[in-house]
Amino acid sequence: xxxxxxxxxxxxxxxxxxxxxxxxxxxxxxxxxxxxxxxxxxxxxxxxxxxxxxxxxxxxxxxxxxxxxxxxxxxxxxxxxxxxxxxxxxxxxxxxxxxxxxxxxxxxxxxxxxxxxxxxxxxxxxxxxxxxxxxxxxxxxxxxxxxxxxxxxxxxxxxxxxxxxxxxxxxxxxxxxxxxxxxxxxxxxxxxxxxxxxxxxxxxxxxxxxxxxxxxxxxxxxxxxxxxxxxxxxxxxxxxxxxxxxxxxxxxxxxxxxxxxxxxxxxxxxxxxxxxxxxxxxxxxxxxxxxxxxxxxxxxxxxxxxxxxxxxxxxxxxxxxxxxxxxxxxxxxxxxxxxxxxxxxxxxxxxxxxxxxxxxxxxxxxxxxxxxxxxxxxxxxxxxxxxxxxxxxxxxxxxxxxxxxxxxxxxxxxxxxxxxxxxxxxxxxxxxxxxxxxxxxxxxxxxxxxxxxxxxxxxxxxxxxxxxxxxxxxxxxxxxxxxxxxxxxxxxxxxxxxxxxxxxxxxxxxxxxxxxxxxxxxxxxxxxxxxxxxxxxxxxxxxxxxxxxxxxxxxxxxxxxxxxxxxxxxxxxxxxxxxxxxxxxxxxxxxxxxxxxxxxxxxxxxxxxxxxxxxxxxxxxxxxxxxxxxxxxxxxxxxxxxxxxxxxxxxxxxxxxxxxxxxxxxxxxxxxxxxxxxxxxxxxxxxxxxxxxxxxxxxxxxxxxxxxxxxxxxxxxxxxxxxxxxxxxxxxxxxxxxxxxxxxxxxxxxxxxxxxxxxxxxxxxxxxxxxxxxxxxxxxxxxxxxxxxxxxxxxxxxxxxxxxxxxxxxxxxxxxxxxxxxxxxxxxxxxxxxxxxxxxxxxxxxxxxxxxxxxxxxxxxxxxx
RNA sequence: GCCCCAGUGGCGAAAUGGUAGACGCGGCAGACUCAAAAUCUGUUGCCCGCAAGGGCGUGCUGGUUCGAGUCCGGCCUGGGGCACCA
Numbered sequence: 001x002x003x004x005x006x007x008x009x010x011x012x013x014x015x016x017x018x019x020x021x022x023x024x025x026x027x028x029x030x031x032x033x034x035x036x037x038x039x040x041x042x043x044x045x046x047x048x049x050x051x052x053x054x055x056x057x058x059x060x061x062x063x064x065x066x067x068x069x070x071x072x073x074x075x076x077x078x079x080x081x082x083x084x085x086x087x088x089x090x091x092x093x094x095x096x097x098x099x100x101x102x103x104x105x106x107x108x109x110x111x112x113x114x115x116x117x118x119x120x121x122x123x124x125x126x127x128x129x130x131x132x133x134x135x136x137x138x139x140x141x142x143x144x145x146x147x148x149x150x151x152x153x154x155x156x157x158x159x160x161x162x163x164x165x166x167x168x169x170x171x172x173x174x175x176x177x178x179x180x181x182x183x184x185x186x187x188x189x190x191x192x193x194x195x196x197x198x199x200x201x202x203x204x205x206x207x208x209x210x211x212x213x214x215x216x217x218x219x220x221x222x223x224x225x226x227x228x229x230x231x232x233x234x235x236x237x238x239x240x241x242x243x244x245x246x247x248x249x250x251x252x253x254x255x256x257x258x259x260x261x262x263x264x265x266x267x268x269x270x271x272x273x274x275x276x277x278x279x280x281x282x283x284x285x286x287x288x289x290x291x292x293x294x295x296x297x298x299x300x301x302x303x304x305x306x307x308x309x310x311x312x313x314x315x316x317x318x319x320x321x322x323x324x325x326x327x328x329x330x331x332x333x334x335x336x337x338x339x340x341x342x343x344x345x346x347x348x349x350x351x352x353x354x355x356x357x358x359x360x361x362x363x364x365x366x367x368x369x370x371x372x373x374x375x376x377x378x379x380x381x382x383x384x385x386x387x388x389x390x391x392x393x394x395x396x397x398x399x400x401x402x403x404x405x406x407x408x409x410x411x412x413x414x415x416x417x418x419x420x421x422x423x424x425x426x427x428x429x430x431x432x433x434x435x436x437x438x439x440x441x442x443x444x445x446x447x448x449x450x451x452x453x454x455x456x457x458x459x460x461x462x463x464x465x466x467x468x469x470x471x472x473x474x475x476x477x478x479x480x481x482x483x484x485x486x487x488x489x490x491x492x493x494x495x496x497x498x499x500x501x502x503x504x505x506x507x508x509x510x511x512x513x514x515x516x517x518x519x520x521x522x523x524x525x526x527x528x529x530x531x532x533x534x535x536x537x538x539x540x541x542x543x544x545x546x547x548x549x550x551x552x553x554x555x556x557x558x559x560x561x562x563x564x565x566x567x568x569x570x571x572x573x574x575x576x577x578x579x580x581x582x583x584x585x586x587x588x589x590x591x592x593x594x595x596x597x598x599x600x601x602x603x604x605x606x607x608x609x610x611x612x613x614x615x616x617x618x619x620x621x622x623x624x625x626x627x628x629x630x631x632x633x634x635x636x637x638x639x640x641x642x643x644x645x646x647x648x649x650x651x652x653x654x655x656x657x658x659x660x661x662x663x664x665x666x667x668x669x670x671x672x673x674x675x676x677x678x679x680x681x682x683x684x685x686x687x688x689x690x691x692x693x694x695x696x697x698x699x700x701x702x703x704x705x706x707x708x709x710x711x712x713x714x715x716x717x718x719x720x721x722x723x724x725x726x727x728x729x730x731x732x733x734x735x736x737x738x739x740x741x742x743x744x745x746x747x748x749x750x751x752x753x754x755x756x757x758x759x760x761x762x763x764x765x766x767x768x769x770x771x772x773x774x775x776x777x778x779x780x781x782x783x784x785x786x787x788x789x790x791x792x793x794x795x796x797x798x799x800x801x802x803x804x805x806x807x808x809x810x811x812x813x814x815x816x817x818x819x820x821x822x823x824x825x826x827x828x829x830x831x832x833x834x835x836x837x838x839x840x841x842x843x844x845x846x847x848x849x850x851x852x853x854x855x856x857x858x859x860x861x862x863x864x865x
Numbered sequence: 866g867c868c869c870c871a872g873u874g875g876c877g878a879a880a881u882g883g884u885a886g887a888c889g890c891g892g893c894a895g896a897c898u899c900a901a902a903a904u905c906u907g908u909u910g911c912c913c914g915c916a917a918g919g920g921c922g923u924g925c926u927g928g929u930u931c932g933a934g935u936c937c938g939g940c941c942u943g944g945g946g947c948a949c950c951a
Contacts, residue, residue: 042951083950155949166949214869218946221868291947295866344866426949495949535945644877644889650944652877656890718878722888809884814932816884854931860883864931
């Protein structure tokens, strides 16, 4: 019995594909194109199972589409700027650039060992000046077009390290390295006007019909368009009028306080003469900038002593608070509180003993008996205790309240977005330099185009806290392009989301040295037809990319409304967790699982098996793809990734699963190499007719060709693999029957043998997208010398796809009582008669006459008695 | 706190509103073997029953329908995102 030599086969075909440039593509307007893209990896060091899953999904689609005759663009690159490179520099003294490029080299080799059908000639890395130079140009073009501007905003500040912290680096309000309480600080930073496109980005979501519904909903909520009212309160104590925004103007008569953000200008003014208030604001600023942290924090307020006059009721004064849950970034940074109908306001009111007056009462409830306890009422209802709004429904009351405010000249009904402008400044080294020069005389001046790119200096040190660019001895010193005087460079770098907002465009024309990309090439290849990645990018990366594409269209780079026509979000790869007797996490490779018992391989002490969760280094529940590929081969890893779990759900990695994948590979190999009788030569003409066995073999093969393809198109890979197994199981049984006859001296009939070869060839072709190396090696075993990747997808003969009989279920009152074998598409009355004649059905009917009979052709007959 | 998603045998799962559990893992029984591994065959949702057969069953709960895993309402549990991780 010959054994499939995985290592030899996989290495051989990978080098053949590379030598022949099998996957290099050129734009060709005469051919239909498709663009398959997986979210490019951050070069963290080694590939992980999430990458294997991501790139296998894309590769299966790319290979299938290619077989279907498409010109397939399937590129790969590196999202190479980012925080981990600087952490490596801090922890190990490695230069971020060296660390990054070494990681890229390792990971490229690992990805290539997966046998991906990628055009490597298009590879890019975002940390290279020949990539980021164009992004500097784009930024300057945005600046010219008024889409970029500078303003003050808040950052997390570590007072010990004197460093800006990412939200990720703030743990329980403290800096991750120093443990110091984090403060908020204001810095002058660059922003991009994503809000300029808020309405467009929202409206176009409906055109993205090949996106998951949940991602569209998340983006819709993120953009957060709401209709509401902006209006002014007159304040006591001679302060200027205070503008607030509300989405619930209908509840104005339920107001019991007014609250402003700790970062509101009025709060700062009031704090000048009030040390207690200043201390309260300082306390509020001793928390991270993360919205989740702010929302989860206990609601706290500070009574300022001033009051706001209710706009409708003369003499009704509301106390004004500074409150920690009011965000300066949303609306006007000031609100009025209606505790009965907003949970946060209610929590606040209960804490400070403010009135809770319901003004919306559910229809049909007695207003007198309606009160609010610990839960605010946010549902529909009719207005009460609300003067001119009494009796109106919520929507009508909103309109009436807005109209009244407008007629009083105290405000206007407006549309508000939750979406905020995109802050792109980062106080870090390993990013794209922002091409700006600060001149004491001329202000912020763009770097002239001829001087681009502004490159990062190599000689930086990480021995002191803060941004190495800012303390570099020479780099920032330059002259002003306007006046020629001494000036300094901007030392902030761009948010790394910028690089990932246009790399999919660069792939269309990755070696262009003049411009970011050629318009015509982008027109041919874009949009991305299948974009595949993790659900964690559902909002930020995808929304920024949509914005960037629109902004580029706005300044004339291209004419493309949406970058990603089709999107697929995959689930995570999970694994069981293990802990030793001391509670320390243990790698799966160090655990011996036998007879339901888990023990440590070294020493045999018992190990506790914990929950199955996302693979993560900190919990050590990781399996290294490279060792799996070395042991079982890339095809087994790819098959496992595609089997069992649907791709949008989490996938649990198990030893048993990869073993099963390997067994299936062995089974296919035996099927092809040991059919048990001699196959006709490749290319033998088809016989004139086929007998029963031959037809059965052909049915299985042609059904697989049709079904597997359909499933791949719809991302139903687990179902595609099931269909491959059904096909190979049926084929195996047929071959075994023919082989048994051959062993008795009866060589298979010409039609049977021909059908067997056809089916084995179909098997190679249908298995190829998932297991390309095995498929190609089997193809060679069948006597072919060409490359399977150059063959088109096998044709499914529609005559072989339909059965002559249908199994029809018969229900009595919805309960299954019998099944009938009826001719396909039998007439309704024939099906009805057959059903009523069935003894089991008659027994269930118990002599009662049928009241109604529902017939669904080829499926079901339901008798109602 | 707010937004989004998922939940089906021992396990991963399948099922245009129409036979719930395809396909696979694991288990059990058998064949081959001195034995083991590998491989092959059969069987496998739960309960009652010798069997024929019957009953129950898709997180919980209520509804729509001739018919609900699928549609609608309310809950429970688990996961993702929340703007400086990528």
